[in-house]
Amino acid sequence: MTRLLPSLLLCLAATLAAAAAAATPIRLKDLVEFDGVRSNELVGYGLVVGLNGTGDGLRNAPFTEEIMSNMLERLGVNVTGEQFRPRNVAAVLVTARLPPFARAGSPVDVTVSAIGDATSLLGGTLVMTPLNAADGEIYAVAQGTIIAGGIAAEGEAASVTMGVPTSGSIPAGATVEREVAFDLGDLSTVRLALRSPDFTTAGRIEQAINADFGRAVAVMTDAGTVAVDIARTDMPSPAHAIGRIENILVEPERRARVVVDQRSGTIVMGEDVRISRVAVSQGNLTIRIEEAPAVVQPNPFSPGETVVVPRTETGITLDPGTGLAEVGEGTSLSEVVAGLNALGVAPYDMIDILKSIRAAGALHAEFIVR
Structure with missing residues (x-):
């Protein structure tokens, strides 16, 4: 692990350096969201049938029995006073995302998740379920x-599970019945919302749009918004203007960031990360506990009993590390990586070192821990 980290960081530095040298402008459609052009979340409560004995236990999930009774009564089956004990049905929550400009009859993907004690939804069929939005409409x-x-899978004495069988999806499993009331043609101004607000990027977007149309049609209102006057674009409709704007190329400005994932030991640094001259010392403390029980048996033909005597071996080892190492001031990502590589530590230790460097005020970047 210790030998692998320098190679990984050097590869990262080379990759980011190459990307910086050949910076490619990004389309506006990949940097911004257009005002009003958004999706809507949908949710519904339904019933899954056809399970192979892996459904809800109705005694533990009475809401499943209630929805099943209501469904059968709507189909003309009188089940008043009947007792249900099947294991092939399960109550589920159905979620979906209604895309912008979805029209009646358009298919939508849905996700189905069990809310009772069902053990698997494999092979099940979702019965007709209405999906509501935040306004309560279907x-x-x-x-x-x-x-x-x-x-x-399970047997008499053991079971095994891989993945999450209590959740699944239905591609194109929903049909749009009602359209969202939004008329793009009535807009006189379209606002572009940056996914990563930044004053420099917003200013570049304003300049790029004005340069493309040859006149002042866009204005930056804040770090996350650029407003475009549709009338001044001389386009037939707002849709035509957006179709032209979204393909304009802009080089975004990125903040210096260091992102670490403590679970996997992953470290990612942006090309603008800088570090001041700092000295670092790091050592490891290892605690070892080993159980080695011994079996003591009585003499042959004696009335004694065989017993297990616990035996524990413990030890503490302090690795002094590499002593006090100096990390020089880095003016580029490759220099920063070279300085950190000089410490020769494992990824998890590197995360702690970066935290300490940041606490000392020597790491000039946003530090994000996930």
Whole structure:
């Protein structure tokens, strides 16, 4: 692990250096969101049938029995006073995202998740389920066979599960029944919302749009918004103007960031990361506990009993590390990586060192821990 880190950091530095040398402008459609052009979340409560004995236990999930009774009564089956004990049905929550400008009859993907004590949704079929938006109105209806992403198997004394069999999806499993009321043609001004607000990037977007149209049609209102006057673009409609604007190329400005993932030991640095001259000392403390129980048996034909005597071996080892090492001031990412590589430590130790360098005020970048 210790030998692998320098190679990884050097490869990262080379990759980012090459990217910086050949910086490619990005399309505006990949940097901004257009005002009003957004998706809407949908949710519904439904029933999955056809499970192979892996559904809800109705005694533990009474809401499943209630929705099943209501569904059968709507189909003309009188189940008043009946007791249900099947294991092939499960109550689920159905979620979907209604894309912008979705029209009636358009298909929408849905996700189905069990909310009771069902153990698997494999092979189940979702019965017609209305999907509501935040305003309480029904915008889509979902139904279809569930594709679960997990595997579950069990025997008499053991079971094994891989993935999450209690959640699945239905591609194109919902049909749009109601359209979202939004008329793009009535807009006189379109606002561009930056996904990563930045004053420099917003200013470049304003300049790029004005240069493309040859007149002042865009103005930066803040770090996250650029407003475009549709009338001054001389385009037939706002849709035509947006179609032209979204393909304009802009080189975004990126903040200096260091992102670390403590679970996997991953460290990612941006090309603008800088570090001041600093001295670092790092050592490891290892605690060892080993259980080696011994079996003591009585003499042959004696009345004694065989017993297990616990035996524990412990030890503490302090690795002095590399002593006090100097990390020189880095004016580029490759120099920063070279300085950190001089410490020759493992990725998890490197994360702690970066935290300490930041606390000392020598790391000039935003530090994000995930």
